Amino acid sequence: MRPTIRDVAQNAGVSIKTVSRVLNDEPYVREDTRAKVLAAINELGFVANLSAKRLAKGQAFTIGLLFHNASWHYILDAQRGVLDTTRAHGYSTLMHPCDVARSLDAREILAQASQRLVDGFVFTPPADNATQLLENLEAMGVPFVRMTPWEREREWPYVAATDRAGAREMTEYLLQLGHTRIGYVRGPADQKAGADRHDGYRDALATAGLRYDPDLVRQGDDQFEAGREAACSLLGMREPPTVIFCNNDEMAAGACVAVREAGLLLPEDVSVAGFDDIPLARQVWPALTTVCQPIYDLAAAATQMLIELLNGQTPPALSIEIPTHLIVRASTAPPHHN
Amino acid sequence: MRPTIRDVAQNAGVSIKTVSRVLNDEPYVREDTRAKVLAAINELGFVANLSAKRLAKGQAFTIGLLFHNASWHYILDAQRGVLDTTRAHGYSTLMHPCDVARSLDAREILAQASQRLVDGFVFTPPADNATQLLENLEAMGVPFVRMTPWEREREWPYVAATDRAGAREMTEYLLQLGHTRIGYVRGPADQKAGADRHDGYRDALATAGLRYDPDLVRQGDDQFEAGREAACSLLGMREPPTVIFCNNDEMAAGACVAVREAGLLLPEDVSVAGFDDIPLARQVWPALTTVCQPIYDLAAAATQMLIELLNGQTPPALSIEIPTHLIVRASTAPPHHN
DNA sequence: TTGTAAGCGTTATCAG
DNA sequence: CTGATAACGCTTACAA
Numbered sequence: 001m002r003p004t005i006r007d008v009a010q011n012a013g014v015s016i017k018t019v020s021r022v023l024n025d026e027p028y029v030r031e032d033t034r035a036k037v038l039a040a041i042n043e044l045g046f047v048a049n050l051s052a053k054r055l056a057k058g059q060a061f062t063i064g065l066l067f068h069n070a071s072w073h074y075i076l077d078a079q080r081g082v083l084d085t086t087r088a089h090g091y092s093t094l095m096h097p098c099d100v101a102r103s104l105d106a107r108e109i110l111a112q113a114s115q116r117l118v119d120g121f122v123f124t125p126p127a128d129n130a131t132q133l134l135e136n137l138e139a140m141g142v143p144f145v146r147m148t149p150w151e152r153e154r155e156w157p158y159v160a161a162t163d164r165a166g167a168r169e170m171t172e173y174l175l176q177l178g179h180t181r182i183g184y185v186r187g188p189a190d191q192k193a194g195a196d197r198h199d200g201y202r203d204a205l206a207t208a209g210l211r212y213d214p215d216l217v218r219q220g221d222d223q224f225e226a227g228r229e230a231a232c233s234l235l236g237m238r239e240p241p242t243v244i245f246c247n248n249d250e251m252a253a254g255a256c257v258a259v260r261e262a263g264l265l266l267p268e269d270v271s272v273a274g275f276d277d278i279p280l281a282r283q284v285w286p287a288l289t290t291v292c293q294p295i296y297d298l299a300a301a302a303t304q305m306l307i308e309l310l311n312g313q314t315p316p317a318l319s320i321e322i323p324t325h326l327i328v329r330a331s332t333a334p335p336h337h338n
Numbered sequence: 339m340r341p342t343i344r345d346v347a348q349n350a351g352v353s354i355k356t357v358s359r360v361l362n363d364e365p366y367v368r369e370d371t372r373a374k375v376l377a378a379i380n381e382l383g384f385v386a387n388l389s390a391k392r393l394a395k396g397q398a399f400t401i402g403l404l405f406h407n408a409s410w411h412y413i414l415d416a417q418r419g420v421l422d423t424t425r426a427h428g429y430s431t432l433m434h435p436c437d438v439a440r441s442l443d444a445r446e447i448l449a450q451a452s453q454r455l456v457d458g459f460v461f462t463p464p465a466d467n468a469t470q471l472l473e474n475l476e477a478m479g480v481p482f483v484r485m486t487p488w489e490r491e492r493e494w495p496y497v498a499a500t501d502r503a504g505a506r507e508m509t510e511y512l513l514q515l516g517h518t519r520i521g522y523v524r525g526p527a528d529q530k531a532g533a534d535r536h537d538g539y540r541d542a543l544a545t546a547g548l549r550y551d552p553d554l555v556r557q558g559d560d561q562f563e564a565g566r567e568a569a570c571s572l573l574g575m576r577e578p579p580t581v582i583f584c585n586n587d588e589m590a591a592g593a594c595v596a597v598r599e600a601g602l603l604l605p606e607d608v609s610v611a612g613f614d615d616i617p618l619a620r621q622v623w624p625a626l627t628t629v630c631q632p633i634y635d636l637a638a639a640a641t642q643m644l645i646e647l648l649n650g651q652t653p654p655a656l657s658i659e660i661p662t663h664l665i666v667r668a669s670t671a672p673p674h675h676n
Numbered sequence: 677t678t679g680t681a682a683g684c685g686t687t688a689t690c691a692g
Numbered sequence: 693c694t695g696a697t698a699a700c701g702c703t704t705a706c707a708a
Contacts (some may be wrong), residue, residue, distance in 0.1 A: 002452070004701055015679045020703060028677055047452035051392035052701035055684050060389065072414050072617070083435060092455065095433050097418060114340070114385035117430065224621055250621075257623045279410070280621065283562055283588075285595045342685055353695040358687060366693050390685035393700050679708075688699075 003044040012040035023048055054116070062092040063306055064118040066109065066127045068099050071222075071250060073278040074295055078124055078147060081299025089307050094118055100130035109133065113142045120306050122299070125150040125191070128158075143309040145302045148293075152192050157309070157318040159302040163193045166291040166324035167200025167245075170273055173289075173326055174243050175208050178334045179271070183241030184217045185230040185251050194222075194247050197275060201245065216241055220251050227251025231258035235270065242270060242335035249274035249281045252288055256331065267333035277327055286330035293324050341382040350378035361386055392454070400430040401644055402456040404447065404465045406437050409560075409588060411616040412633055416462055416485060419637025427645050432456055438468035447471065451480045458644050460637070463488040463529065466496075481647040483640045486631075490530050495647070495656040497640040501531045504629040504662035505538025505583075508611055511627075511664055512581050513546050516672045517609070521579030522555045523568040523589050532560075532585050535613060539583065554579050558589050565589025569596035573608065580608060580673035587612035587619045590626055594669065605671035615665055624668035631662050 005023070009016040014037060021029050022037040029037075040046070054060055065082050067075045079095065086093045094117065098105040110133070112118050120143040128134065128146040134156060137144055146158040174182055184201050187194025202212050218233055220226030230251065231244050235258060244259075246252040252274030259266045266272060266286060274281055277292035301320050308315045343361070347354040352375060359367050360375040367375075378384075392398055403420050405413050417433065424431045432455065436443040448471070450456050458481040466472065466484040472494060475482055484496040512520055522539050525532025540550050556571055558564030568589065569582050573596060582597075584590040590612030597604045604610060604624060612619055615630035639658050646653045 006701080016702080017679060017704080018677090021678090024703085030677060033677080047449060049393070049701055050453045050455050051389055051398065052684090053703080054389035055387070055393050055686080056701080056703040058684070072410050076410050076414060079433065080435060083433060092432055094430055095417060095421065097421060111385060115388045117388050253621055260623055280618070283591055283618065284622065285598055343687095344685080354685090355687085355695055355697095356693090359694090362687085368693065371693080387685050390700090391687075393702085394685080394687040396687095396700070677708105680706085681704100682706100683704080684700105684702090686700085689697085691696090692694080 002049075003046045005046070005048070007044055008037065008040045008046050011044060012036045058116070059310075060092075060116050060119050061090060062086075062094055062118045063303065063310075064094045064096050064109070064112060064121045065124070066096045066098060066100065066121055067124045068097060068127050070124050071248075071278065073280070074276075075124065077295035078122075078299040081296040082122055082303045085300045085303035085307070091307065098127070100127045100133055106130060106133045106136075110136055110140070113137065113140060119310050120144055122147060122302050122306055123149070125193070143306060145306045145309070147298055147302045148193055150191050150193075152319075155318075157305060157315070159298050159305065159320045159322065160193070161293045161298060161324050162321050163196035163293075163324070164200040164203070166275065166293070166326075167197035168204045169200075169324075169326050170245060170275070170289075170291050171201045171204030172208075173328070174245065174271070174273065174332065175204060175210075177243075177271075177332065179241075179243045180210065180335075181213075181216060181239070181241040181243075183231075183234040183244040185220050185227060185234075185244065185246040185255065186217060187220065187222050187247035189219065197247055220247065222248050222251060224250045224254040227254025228258045228261075229254075231255035231272075232262070235259065235262045235264070240270075243273065243332065244270065245273045247275055249276045249278045249288060249290055252290070252331075253280055253284050256284055256288075267331050269336050271332040271335075273332055281327075281329070284331075289329045289332040290327050291324050292327050294322055297322050340387075341384045343384075343386070345382055346375065346378045346384050349382060350374045396454070397648075398430075398454050398457050399428060400424075400432055400456045401641065401648075402432045402434050402447070402450060402459045403462070404434045404436060404438065404459055405462040406435060406465045408462050409586075409616065411618070412614075413462065415633035416460075416637040419634040419639075420460055420641045423638045423641035423645070429645065436465070438465045438471055444468060444471045444474075448474055448478070451475065451478060457648050458482055460485060460640050460644055461487070463531070481644060483644045483647070485636055485640045486531055488529050488531075490657075493656075495643060495653070497636050497643065497658045497660065498531065499631045499636060499662050500659050501534035501631075501662070502538040502541065504613065504631070504664075505535035506542045507538075507662075507664050508583060508613070508627075508629050509539050509542030510546075511666070512583065512609070512611065512670065513542060513548075515581075515609075515670065517579075517581045518548065518673075519551075519554060519577070519579040519581075521569075521572040521582040523558050523565060523572075523582060523584040523593065524555060525558065525560050525585035527557065535585055558585065560586050560589060562588045562592040565592025566596045566599075567592075569593035569610075570600070573597065573600045573602070578608075581611065581670065582608065583611045585613055587614045587616045587626060587628055590628070590669075591618055591622050594622055594626075605669050607674050609670040609673075611670055619665075619667070622669075627667045627670040628665050629662050630665050632660055635660050
């Protein structure tokens with residue numbers, strides 16, 4: 001039989017409440033008493049039973065991480081950020097891949113909260129799109145924080161990257177290389193991050209005194225294939241762009257393939273730039289110039305905020321922005337003049 | 339206040355034990371009694387509290403998934419396989435990225451078991467290498483199952499792919515294309531799966547009556563860079579191979595880059611083949627010919643086995659092999675003769 | 677500073 | 693088939 005708090009109390013010659021106090025670092029325990037208890041704990045190899053604590057406290061000390069269709073890299077970095085943070089606070093994390101649009105999945109999520117399996121949630125896009133679900137959680141008093149949310153109209157807490165500034169910086173860099181016809185493959189229409197990046201692209205053009213040309217813009221769903229098709233279309237123009245800047249790295253990887261398939265040299269004939277800096281960015285050839293979005297930090301910040309919320313504390317801010325930065329690699333070069 | 343089993347009992351006019359019986363689908367409940375209880379549950383919107391159940395049963399209904407340094411793709415597919423299976427059985431999954439070689443992490447894993455946070459573990463390579471840890475778990479009576487384990491000397495349960503047959507099949511395919519100088523980039527020396535694949539390669543050569551030439555073999559750590567370097571070395575030989583078969587897709591992707599850097603055409607001058615069929619295999623250009631290792635199924639099978647073990651059942655087998663299959667894409671072609 | 681006793685919401689025992 | 697009543701192992705008023 002595993003030793004319980006009662007065994008420790010007996011062994012140390014104190015009451016169970018005193019042991020509990022020591023376990024929880026509560027004040028009002030004399031030093032020598034504490035020492036005695038610790039000694040007993042050690043001697044017996046006592047480890048507190050989490051289930052009992054959860055029941056008594058009415059808390060799960062667990063948060064749920066919801067994701068769906070997120071790119072592998074995104075979700076793994078997010079997982080690490082969440083896990084490291086929860087662990088540091090004595091919390092556990094429940095991973096929950098799901099399609100929140102399916103009422104079945106949404107029901108399961110609400111059930112997790114009801115069952116006291118989790119105390120709160122971190123949402124990753126596009127799961128945060130399930131407005132109905134978020135409203136239900138809010139009504140139930142279950143806290144949540146959104147990571148790089150798909151939309152940001154509602155006043156719900158979130159953590160995001162400086163997408164607009166990041167895209168502006170990239171575009172400025174491309175302009176500086178001498179490009180004037182910069183193709184752009186934007187992301188899904190209703191995705192806030194994508195809209196912001198697109199705005200950043202426009203900002204830079206405007207600042208440089210260049211006209212925003214809708215003919216140079218395509219739209220994709222952030223997948224590899226979409227990037228390939230969009231680039232293919234751009235390269236087929238009478239006067240194609242000299243560089244293709246994509247809403248994310250996966251589409252940029254697709255664009256790279258399209259360039260090759262068009263029989264063109266990369267980056268001599270056409271440059272390609274991405275966004276996010278996922279590992280794929282280094283694994284294609286030539287390596288992608290991109291904008292780094294610190295997913296780990298975003299996830300850690302979101303989790304930190306959630307835990308503060310759970311503890312009834314007021315976080316310093318209910319929406320946080322974390323800076324991106326430009327990463328120049330080999331897929332971009334000055335335009336080719338012939 | 340959330341309704342408890344007591345509220346349901348009162349509402350239905352039965353005892354709490356009867357409610358419990360209904361909740362757990364136990365026999366010996368009259369149909370009309372069961373109906374009354376279910377009606378009350380529905381009316382009150384009752385959801386059982388998991389923490390209480392866990393405490394009372396002395397079980398966590400949770401398994402831990404341990405991983406370290408596994409490739410992103412591997413771990414995410416494994417996660418899905420484990421999650422789907424645990425969910426189907428009413429279990430939860432605790433993700434645990436860790437370096438089991440660090441005693442701190444090992445201690446934490448043992449603590450999770452002691453705290454009754456988890457009932458058992460699924461190990462992914464190379465985490466299963468921590469023999470000491472596994473011995474401790476065995477001594478504590480905590481069950482575990484290893485997925486595609488690094489080594490398989492011990493009699494501990496595991497689930498693996500048919501690595502040897504898979505590599506043999508690939509090699510046979512390459513031979514059939516007409517290649518006779520087949521370069522091979524093997525994996526870490528002490529990794530069983532890698533050794534098996536290497537054996538499969540030798541099997542096919544032997545069957546074809548070809549000599550195994552150690553000069554055509556290099557070793558890598560399964561990372562992109564290692565594949566690049568190994569391929570670079572192979573291509574630098576006086577009489578280089580006409581195809582490079584790598585222990586995994588990441589190294590194969592690296593090999594592709596090396597081929598280009600050598601100024602050679604892929605696959606016209608040199609073919610490249612991988613193993614695993616990770617998404618990267620489709621995202622490089624040209625897409626990789628590879629061997630599919632069904633990680634999701636492996637993970638699901640491992641979890642299934644673990645849950646059976648937890649329930650005191652005897653699984654049909656304590657080691658399972660799941661078949662791989664060849665996937666031909668564009669990175670391989672008949673050898674170029676000049 | 678410490679201890680007593682009553683929960684927390686289930687499951688399990690055992691008698692009816 | 694059903695139901696008191698006692699666990700399960702910890703927290704927490706409330707006393708001392």
